[in-house]
Amino acid sequence: MIPYARQHINEADIDAVIEVLNADYLTQGPKVPEFEQALAAYCRVPHAVACNSATSALHLACLALGLGPGDILWTSPITFVASANCGRYCGAEVDFVDIDPRSYNLDVAALEEKLRLAERRGRLPKVVVAVHFAGQSCDMRAIAGLARRYGFRVIEDASHALGGTYRGEPVGCCRYADIAVFSFHPVKMITSGEGGMAVSRDPELLRRMRRLRGHGITRDAAEMSEPPPGDWYYQQLELGYNYRMSDIHAALGLSQLRRLPQFVQMRTRLARRYREQLSDLPLILPWQAEWQSSAWHLYVVQVSDEAGIDRKTLFAALRQRGIGVQVHYIPVHTQPYYQRLGFRPGQFPRAEAYYRRALTLPLYPGINPELQDRVIEQLRELLA
Numbered sequence: 001m002i003p004y005a006r007q008h009i010n011e012a013d014i015d016a017v018i019e020v021l022n023a024d025y026l027t028q029g030p031k032v033p034e035f036e037q038a039l040a041a042y043c044r045v046p047h048a049v050a051c052n053s054a055t056s057a058l059h060l061a062c063l064a065l066g067l068g069p070g071d072i073l074w075t076s077p078i079t080f081v082a083s084a085n086c087g088r089y090c091g092a093e094v095d096f097v098d099i100d101p102r103s104y105n106l107d108v109a110a111l112e113e114k115l116r117l118a119e120r121r122g123r124l125p126k127v128v129v130a131v132h133f134a135g136q137s138c139d140m141r142a143i144a145g146l147a148r149r150y151g152f153r154v155i156e157d158a159s160h161a162l163g164g165t166y167r168g169e170p171v172g173c174c175r176y177a178d179i180a181v182f183s184f185h186p187v188k189m190i191t192s193g194e195g196g197m198a199v200s201r202d203p204e205l206l207r208r209m210r211r212l213r214g215h216g217i218t219r220d221a222a223e224m225s226e227p228p229p230g231d232w233y234y235q236q237l238e239l240g241y242n243y244r245m246s247d248i249h250a251a252l253g254l255s256q257l258r259r260l261p262q263f264v265q266m267r268t269r270l271a272r273r274y275r276e277q278l279s280d281l282p283l284i285l286p287w288q289a290e291w292q293s294s295a296w297h298l299y300v301v302q303v304s305d306e307a308g309i310d311r312k313t314l315f316a317a318l319r320q321r322g323i324g325v326q327v328h329y330i331p332v333h334t335q336p337y338y339q340r341l342g343f344r345p346g347q348f349p350r351a352e353a354y355y356r357r358a359l360t361l362p363l364y365p366g367i368n369p370e371l372q373d374r375v376i377e378q379l380r381e382l383l384a
């Protein structure tokens, strides 16, 4: 089976991990801050907070922004459940904004309309999580404009978009957001095994996320309620978590980060090949806004209604032929957990219509032209 995504590990990656295994620290050593600094430099922000997953980083981001019971978080229904769950962890209410039918990102016009209504009802969100679906940035300038007008904070869920750009700057530079979050799960742009990172320009948000990552503990005398009696001393100031990344994971992530430009280039080339060779088929190919360059985490097509075969049938046939297609994503509000919270199918019709036709084709740095040609051939046969 050709998978839809796969990590790309080379000798340098392996050596980086072995080096840590032979060193003094498996965790809380030098590799985590090194990885944090390298990613912050890549994103052109002052600092970063590495975590054991992007889900943890999203949770910390929500906490740092003060999200809690009685507050509301909005995100897109076409995302991984973690983009919404982070609000629920904090006891906040979650709601969704329907997608733009071209980019499949949260629709800015729908967001504006929903904000207008919410203001009238006194139900404005405290946080909006903008998900850069498939690696294509949301229109962050427009979202930041609405954030100023309606007083909400912005988290970029950039789990798909490391290596992408928005208006000439790297995704994650936080010009238009309070915090951006990346994932290093093996299917994502780079991997640390498991792992995630939050980046920000705001030193206070970074400080809060770092403290909550480590049990709410401080070793900084300036933050303590009394002068420390000795070097052993620390204080727990609030209820935090153990969301730390290990040095083993950080070493892999750091080595992979050096390879990121090459990964993006390979993915971009593969996406171009798909576009060239699939454009005559009854498929809706990914649309790209001109003010961004995608990281191409996913290559998602929609099966047109005139294809003569529906997505479900095409999916099964491709899987049977060894093509590991996937579907991203089941609209979050249709999940049983969110249904129990009161959401109903039909609430976000564009997301649901997209979901019925969506199909993710294999795309990852290690797929060679011959394997990609097999995917293309099978698609041509089935859609002929």
Ligand SMILES: *Cc1c(COP(=O)(O)O)cnc(C)c1O
Residues within 6 Å of the ligand: 052, 053, 054, 055, 056, 079, 080, 082, 083, 131, 157, 159, 160, 182, 183, 184, 185, 194, 195, 196
């Ligand atoms: C993968 C992913 C996450 C969660 O990442 P983990 O590192 O697995 O916790 C969150 N949001 C989106 C959009 C993702 O694709």
